Amino acid sequence: MVRIYDTKRWKHLRESVLRRDGYQDQLELRTGKKVNADTVHHIFPVDMYPQYQWQSWNLISLTNENHELMHNRLTKRLSPLGLK
Numbered sequence: 001m002v003r004i005y006d007t008k009r010w011k012h013l014r015e016s017v018l019r020r021d022g023y024q025d026q027l028e029l030r031t032g033k034k035v036n037a038d039t040v041h042h043i044f045p046v047d048m049y050p051q052y053q054w055q056s057w058n059l060i061s062l063t064n065e066n067h068e069l070m071h072n073r074l075t076k077r078l079s080p081l082g083l084k
Helices: 008-020 064-069
Strands: 039-042 059-062
Touching (some): 008 039
């Protein structure tokens, strides 16, 4: 099974979203801070909403640290912050 994150299509979409967001972490921008983003996050998780996996409106740029805050890796669900 090919994971979407290993595909050319994903790499192109990821770069497109980072560029769209000015390579800035969108969570940090809410508080006025400019922090470089290095990760792209699915707002509606791919596991639950596979139909949205390729939609740019479902993606935001984050730092890896903030991306980890969006998920509970034990339950494989969004964290309260991710749900917000």
